[in-house]
Amino acid sequence: xxxxxxxxxxxxxxxxxxxxxxxxxxxxxxxxxxxxxxxxxxxxxxxxxxxxxxxxxxxxxxxxxxxxxxxxxxxxxxxxxxxxxxxxxxxxxxxxxxxxxxxxxxxxxxxxxxxxxxxxxxxxxxxxxxxxxxxxxxxxxxxxxxxxxxxxxxxxxxxxxxxxxxxxxxxxxxxxxxxxxxxxxxxxxxxxxxxxxxxxxxxxxxxxxxxxxxxxxxxxxxxxxxxxxxxxxxxxxxxxxxxxxxxxxxxxxxxxxxxxxxxxxxxxxxxxxxxxxxxxxxxxxxxxxxxxxxxxxxxxxxxxxxxxxxxxxxxxxxxxxxxxxxxxxxxxxxxxxxxxxxxxxxxxxxxxxxxxxxxxxxxxxxxxxxxxxxxxxxxxxxxxxxxxxxxxxxxxxxxxxxxxxxxxxxxxxxxxxxxxxxxxxxxxxxxxxxxxxxxxxxxxxxxxxx
Amino acid sequence: xxxxxxxxxxxxxxxxxxxxxxxxxxxxxxxxxxxxxxxxxxxxxxxxxxxxxxxxxxxxxxxxxxxxxxxxxxxxxxxxxxxxxxxxxxxxxxxxxxxxxxxxxxxxxxxxxxxxxxxxxxxxxxxxxxxxxxxxxxxxxxxxxxxxxxxxxxxxxxxxxxxxxxxxxxxxxxxxxxxxxxxxxxxxxxxxxxxxxxxxxxxxxxxxxxxxxxxxxxxxxxxxxxxxxxxxxxxxxxxxxxxxxxxxxxxxxxxxxxxxxxxxxxxxxxxxxxxxxxxxxxxxxxxxxxxxxxxxxxxxx
Numbered sequence: 001x002x003x004x005x006x007x008x009x010x011x012x013x014x015x016x017x018x019x020x021x022x023x024x025x026x027x028x029x030x031x032x033x034x035x036x037x038x039x040x041x042x043x044x045x046x047x048x049x050x051x052x053x054x055x056x057x058x059x060x061x062x063x064x065x066x067x068x069x070x071x072x073x074x075x076x077x078x079x080x081x082x083x084x085x086x087x088x089x090x091x092x093x094x095x096x097x098x099x100x101x102x103x104x105x106x107x108x109x110x111x112x113x114x115x116x117x118x119x120x121x122x123x124x125x126x127x128x129x130x131x132x133x134x135x136x137x138x139x140x141x142x143x144x145x146x147x148x149x150x151x152x153x154x155x156x157x158x159x160x161x162x163x164x165x166x167x168x169x170x171x172x173x174x175x176x177x178x179x180x181x182x183x184x185x186x187x188x189x190x191x192x193x194x195x196x197x198x199x200x201x202x203x204x205x206x207x208x209x210x211x212x213x214x215x216x217x218x219x220x221x222x223x224x225x226x227x228x229x230x231x232x233x234x235x236x237x238x239x240x241x242x243x244x245x246x247x248x249x250x251x252x253x254x255x256x257x258x259x260x261x262x263x264x265x266x267x268x269x270x271x272x273x274x275x276x277x278x279x280x281x282x283x284x285x286x287x288x289x290x291x292x293x294x295x296x297x298x299x300x301x302x303x304x305x306x307x308x309x310x311x312x313x314x315x316x317x318x319x320x321x322x323x324x325x326x327x328x329x330x331x332x333x334x335x336x337x338x339x340x341x342x343x344x345x346x347x348x349x350x351x352x353x354x355x356x357x358x359x360x361x362x363x364x365x366x367x368x369x370x371x372x373x374x375x376x377x378x379x380x381x382x383x384x385x386x387x388x389x390x391x392x393x394x395x396x397x398x399x400x401x402x403x404x405x406x407x408x409x410x411x412x413x414x415x416x417x418x419x420x421x422x423x424x425x426x427x428x429x430x431x432x433x434x435x436x437x438x439x440x441x442x443x444x445x446x447x448x449x450x
Numbered sequence: 451x452x453x454x455x456x457x458x459x460x461x462x463x464x465x466x467x468x469x470x471x472x473x474x475x476x477x478x479x480x481x482x483x484x485x486x487x488x489x490x491x492x493x494x495x496x497x498x499x500x501x502x503x504x505x506x507x508x509x510x511x512x513x514x515x516x517x518x519x520x521x522x523x524x525x526x527x528x529x530x531x532x533x534x535x536x537x538x539x540x541x542x543x544x545x546x547x548x549x550x551x552x553x554x555x556x557x558x559x560x561x562x563x564x565x566x567x568x569x570x571x572x573x574x575x576x577x578x579x580x581x582x583x584x585x586x587x588x589x590x591x592x593x594x595x596x597x598x599x600x601x602x603x604x605x606x607x608x609x610x611x612x613x614x615x616x617x618x619x620x621x622x623x624x625x626x627x628x629x630x631x632x633x634x635x636x637x638x639x640x641x642x643x644x645x646x647x648x649x650x651x652x653x654x655x656x657x658x659x660x661x662x663x664x665x666x667x668x669x670x671x672x673x674x675x676x677x678x679x680x681x682x683x684x685x686x687x688x689x690x691x692x693x694x695x696x697x698x699x700x701x702x703x704x705x706x707x708x709x710x711x712x713x714x715x716x717x718x719x720x721x722x723x724x725x726x727x728x729x730x731x732x733x734x735x736x737x738x739x740x741x742x743x744x745x746x747x748x749x750x751x
Contacts, residue, residue, distance in 0.1 A: 019457055020457060020458045021455060021456075021457070021458060022456075022458035022461045022462065090595065091594045091595050092587045092594050092595075092637070092638070093588075093594065094587070094588045094638075094640045096640070096642070100458070101458040101640075101643070103638055115615050116615070118615065118617065119615040119616055119617060122617045122618045123618060123619070230454070230455050235454060243468070243471045243472065243475060244471045244474055244475050244501075246501060246502075246503070246504050247504065248503050248504035248505070249504075250503075250504075250505075252503070253503045253504075256503060258503070260471050260500070260501070261471075262464060262467075262468040262619070267454065289502070289503065290499065290502065291498055291499045291502040292499075299454045301456070301461065301464050301465075302456065302460075302464050303463070303464040303465075303467035303468050303471070303499075303500070305502070305503075316475055340615050352624070354620050354622065355620075357475070410618065411618065411619065414617065414618045414620065415620070416617055416620045416622065418622055418624060423622070423624035423625055423626065424614060424622075425614050425615050425616075425617065425622045428615070428617045
């Protein structure tokens, strides 16, 4: 013991590893459809599980009186959930192949934990949805697909699992595929893929299935390695939310004033004409600086420091944009909100708002309708918005926000609502559009001042 | 790679820099917990990048158990000087002398668990409202569930069932008086990413990460560095071995591995091929399968 076992390796080379891309994916599934087993299988078959981890779950499986090593135990992290046999919070898992590094946000499928699914999926490039082949498309499947659609996850991979329990029957797979496509046709577009598999036995996860030769598509890993993700980021609209002002106040950088931030869209170049919002003043980019040297251009999602030709008063929360394709600036905003708080959304209530790097406050002007996340139907007669509900609301902010619609830019179109009494994040908002409130359109007392 | 695509290391770097700038913007008195281990070294390098050309706008803080590898201490002082950071040291010995903690007895005595009290006291003394750490989610099962911004109540405790949802890159650092945050900028990095980054950036690291000859006490499958801090059992005798360390911690609970790796490339090859997680060499996690979860709830880093 103690010595590191060096095993034969064929997948690693320094150069290859340094040239990998990052793909973020989230998983969603019901309690028994084998999601933890699937992730365990991905980790195990890509050799991402270590001997001591494997030994620990082998021992746990044995203690629980199970016949085989339960790969699901790899992802069931906290003791409380191991005891209950369910996953209770988002857990992050990592694995890599020579092509890509993967971050899995493993989220629970229970209805009461929609907030965790939203948390796990908000930054995902791709979502895995698991369907038990014996059960087909059920209410939870619809819910997961709808949330994935609301969050605008670009790629959706439907894993039809437990094919071993339906005799690897192609007809079962085709039926589920057709049912899901019917559901997806009602949702706003994502790139959709279907894979028949058995996570327990490993068919079509990393290795091709001997049992389903009728399936000609890629395995799950093959798909994850090749999905085209470069277009997931907005490359046209230049957006730079100012995060922090850099003023070294040193002899060497005496008058230096730089704006630190992470590019949220587009490509910025030295010399480019830019506007600063909300002031609206125009200037040019003087330099793009990093510790590793100055750059001629920078693009999303890089973190850089930008200096400007003119001295303009800029602080955290301001936005530097290109002079074409300007964002929308408004105080009246309509959004889809996933409610996460224990207390229901208060009509007329005031909340702290965080949008990009800007903090402001808002009042809830109207709850337009609730969305049934199993059917996508509008509910207009019951507009109590409790935890895990999704609703369309209108808010008015104390200061104008410069934003893009969520479907154009996820960073520029998302915001969170914070309960000012508890400081807890209670709402996840996706901006649909600016609104013009007209008389009669307001169903809460309009007298609220912030 | 696409013309406007980033490698995974560059994307992770950009994410971590973003998190560090959020800390500086949202908190009044943050501090970066610095152990001299590779993870906190990477975080401090990222902090340099985040605020360049200004200096890091918060101090580094070392919780010193008194049982350090001398090489790690020497490295710490050199690195802090190189990056021009301000260093605060909090001593576990002070907590022992003042009666805040009682030193463990017996052969497996370690000051590792005592650090928690010293850390929480130092947070209070320096009025630190955000402690930045180098923990990664791939290290251990309980850590896999940590947020980037982890809220702690006024007792410094973590409540895993009641974590704030973390959406997009909108980090909510709002808190009541007396509460504080732990922030983990390299949450999404793996051990491999850290090594590759150190290699790519040519960041200096303490010598004990590289192979060397050392007197070792082998106990319960763990190779401990022989030192005055270790209470020897009657039959135990130090044996000289060719080893290196995969983590830098307290000498009484950090295990070595036998290894000939003398360069970063060697280490990367070894990590790529190794079949035991780095925490597998730490005795403090072996006490029970849920050991980390228990310590975290108490405020352990």
